[in-house]
Amino acid sequence: MRPVYAISGGVSKFAKARPDKTFQAVVKEAYDYAIADIGLEHPKFIELVDGSVASYFSDHFARQLMAGIMVQDYLGLIPKPSHRVEGGGATGGLCFQEAWKSVASGHMDIALAYGFEQMSHVETWKGNEFIALASDVSFDYPVGGFYSGYYAMMVTRHMKEFGTTPEQLAHVSVKNHMNAYYNPYSQKRRKLSIEDVRNAPMVAWPLTRLDICVMSDGAAATILVSEEGLEKLIKAGAQIPQPLVKITGIGRGTDAMRMADRPHVDYDTFMKDYATPQERDSDDTRAYYKALWEHGTRYPGVHSFRAGRTAGNMAYKMAGVTDPLGELDFVELHDAYTSSEIQTYEDMGLCRYGEGGPFAASGKAFMPGIDYGLDLPDDPACPVNPSGGLIACGHPVGATGLMQAVFAIWQLQGTINKHFGDDTLQVKDAKRGAIHSHAGTGTYVTVTILERED
Amino acid sequence: MSKQPTKREETLGGTIVHGLPFPSELTPESLEWLRKMQPIRIEQDYSITYLHSYGQDSPFFAGLTNKVLLGNQEVDTGYTYATPRGHGMYDGKETRWVPLPHEGKVHAFTVCYFGSEEFLPETPFILALIEFEGADTLFLTRLLGLNPDDAGLHWIGMKVKARFLRNAKLKPTDVYFVPIEA
Numbered sequence: 194m195r196p197v198y199a200i201s202g203g204v205s206k207f208a209k210a211r212p213d214k215t216f217q218a219v220v221k222e223a224y225d226y227a228i229a230d231i232g233l234e235h236p237k238f239i240e241l242v243d244g245s246v247a248s249y250f251s252d253h254f255a256r257q258l259m260a261g262i263m264v265q266d267y268l269g270l271i272p273k274p275s276h277r278v279e280g281g282g283a284t285g286g287l288c289f290q291e292a293w294k295s296v297a298s299g300h301m302d303i304a305l306a307y308g309f310e311q312m313s314h315v316e317t318w319k320g321n322e323f324i325a326l327a328s329d330v331s332f333d334y335p336v337g338g339f340y341s342g343y344y345a346m347m348v349t350r351h352m353k354e355f356g357t358t359p360e361q362l363a364h365v366s367v368k369n370h371m372n373a374y375y376n377p378y379s380q381k382r383r384k385l386s387i388e389d390v391r392n393a394p395m396v397a398w399p400l401t402r403l404d405i406c407v408m409s410d411g412a413a414a415t416i417l418v419s420e421e422g423l424e425k426l427i428k429a430g431a432q433i434p435q436p437l438v439k440i441t442g443i444g445r446g447t448d449a450m451r452m453a454d455r456p457h458v459d460y461d462t463f464m465k466d467y468a469t470p471q472e473r474d475s476d477d478t479r480a481y482y483k484a485l486w487e488h489g490t491r492y493p494g495v496h497s498f499r500a501g502r503t504a505g506n507m508a509y510k511m512a513g514v515t516d517p518l519g520e521l522d523f524v525e526l527h528d529a530y531t532s533s534e535i536q537t538y539e540d541m542g543l544c545r546y547g548e549g550g551p552f553a554a555s556g557k558a559f560m561p562g563i564d565y566g567l568d569l570p571d572d573p574a575c576p577v578n579p580s581g582g583l584i585a586c587g588h589p590v591g592a593t594g595l596m597q598a599v600f601a602i603w604q605l606q607g608t609i610n611k612h613f614g615d616d617t618l619q620v621k622d623a624k625r626g627a628i629h630s631h632a633g634t635g636t637y638v639t640v641t642i643l644e645r646e647d
Numbered sequence: 648m649s650k651q652p653t654k655r656e657e658t659l660g661g662t663i664v665h666g667l668p669f670p671s672e673l674t675p676e677s678l679e680w681l682r683k684m685q686p687i688r689i690e691q692d693y694s695i696t697y698l699h700s701y702g703q704d705s706p707f708f709a710g711l712t713n714k715v716l717l718g719n720q721e722v723d724t725g726y727t728y729a730t731p732r733g734h735g736m737y738d739g740k741e742t743r744w745v746p747l748p749h750e751g752k753v754h755a756f757t758v759c760y761f762g763s764e765e766f767l768p769e770t771p772f773i774l775a776l777i778e779f780e781g782a783d784t785l786f787l788t789r790l791l792g793l794n795p796d797d798a799g800l801h802w803i804g805m806k807v808k809a810r811f812l813r814n815a816k817l818k819p820t821d822v823y824f825v826p827i828e829a
Contacts, residue, residue: 212688349803
């Protein structure tokens with residue numbers, strides 16, 4: 194595999210509705226931003242780019258099949274090669290990795306990854322119905338198909354297994370909404386308290402409206418290149434932002450569509466197949482897990498995302514990460530629900546399984562230098578969702594994973610101030626970050642590691 | 648050769664707006680103004696009836712109609728699925744049908760106060776995953792007989808029993824669960 198660099202990106206402002214433009218034109222905003230950031234104009238970039246990957250989740254929202262080719266057409270990329278990827282909420286993450294594959298394999302030197310979703314064309318509750326069709330329509334959907342309900346069931350089990358509390362979940366909401374306060378691209382910029390979150394209308398017990406991301410219209414685009422692609426762009430007059438950002442780890446995992454089918458494996462299987470090397474090597478952690486299993490915990494059940502752990506382990510191995518909390522400077526992860534952020538802390542090895550709740554309230558995942566109005570016992574260690582995440586930025590599904598990639602690129606370039614007009618969310622001296630994209634109750638999960646190349 | 652119509656017949660039906668503001672003359676200025684126009688939005692209906700096949704899972708629904716809860720079992724490993732599955736995840740072979748107990752325990756639950764459009768009229772309703780003695784996986788169902796306002800972790804582990812609709816609809820909701828105490 195060849196080295197691959199993520200050199201640029203663009204994000205349209207995410208909004209509840211963008212009736213002013215069709216989906217093609219919203220993608221065009223993100224694309225124009227991405228090529229402007231490397232100082233190229235469209236005719237020159239089109240001459241050099243080898244192809245693209247399109248990302249969108251649902252044909253239902255737009256009532257349009259083959260929307261990807263319509264974007265390809267609108268952007269002026271035809272007749273160059275392209276394909277659409279789809280994997281629920283992880284569609285954007287899969288798209289980014291497909292573009293990486295195109296370049297790493299030598300198939301392309303310059304690849305564009307773009308994604309979008311326009312969810313505002315239907316009422317919210319019809320939108321929930323469309324999303325719920327991403328569950329088994331024979332056995333899950335007819336029972337009361339509602340993704341917030343599915344995740345709420347997962348978190349009640351997490352609470353039962355590990356003692357996680359609704360207030361710990363609310364810490365995630367306060368953090369991400371406050372981070373988004375400094376992100377002009379975000380959909381919801383709000384200063385909240387734990388009480389605000391808990392007193393919001395209940396959607397699916399124990400998740401309130403402020404524990405759950407909203408539906409959005411939006412788009413994002415990134416440009417990935419090989420060393421040869423980089424040379425071609427520079428030769429054409431591109432001003433590539435420095436330092437370069439290299440993709441150093443790629444991981445993916447999957448799990449059963451019906452969460453009722455998730456296995457409940459024993460301690461030995463967990464340690465052999467799923468534990469991180471760091472967990473395996475720690476006497477203390479092995480004893481901790483042994484005690485959990487003796488108490489009745491089984492893995493992954495419905496409280497944990499085995500696909501997330503699989504993706505994380507794979508990406509960490511490729512990138513040489515052995516201590517995620519100590520070696521990652523930030524993580525942009527898929528927080529469609531506050532509960533899924535907590536579950537993902539554990540999957541990604543930022544803490545041990547069962548410790549996600551206390552980790553959320555510890556302060557370790559918060560940004561330094563921001564007053565969240567919370568009493569946090571620990572200093573920030575690895576900011577999670579410094580952008581505000583899905584909960585506050587919005588979740589136009591096909592764009593989301595690419596939005597995470599764009600924010601990660603800007604963090605590692607050190608250009609947050611340039612793009613946000615404010616440096617509050619710039620992680621100081623960020624060298625390595627992870628992005629995490631996640632589909633329906635953990636069916637597809639991607640983890641990608643990006644690093645600043647000094 | 649008969650003369651074919653060259654003008655489409657028009658009716659007022661389905662028209663919402665008669666006439667939209669538009670420049671009376673197409674000048675460079677008025678054409679430029681068009682770029683500042685608010686978007687036009689129209690409603691489009693979309694309705695489909697699917698003929699959905701349950702395929703190899705069909706006996707499960709026949710079972711519900713006859714007040715029997717069926718699961719599947721792997722032939723080689725004995726791994727038992729509480730939600731039908733035609734081929735084993737571990738042995739890769741066609742599974743056999745096995746009856747499941749009509750009593751189990753709540754493994755996880757939620758109370759849905761909102762929902763997808765189809766289920767909004769039924770809110771609040773309780774979703775639950777049920778675990779059965781002898782089964783390795785769970786079953787998603789509706790839980791009745793509990794007050795949504797009393798939701799709490801004490802519901803997890805609660806013993807529940809199956810109830811079947813008298814008039815089956817051939818849906819997984821032909822079975823639901825209630826607390827055994829009820």
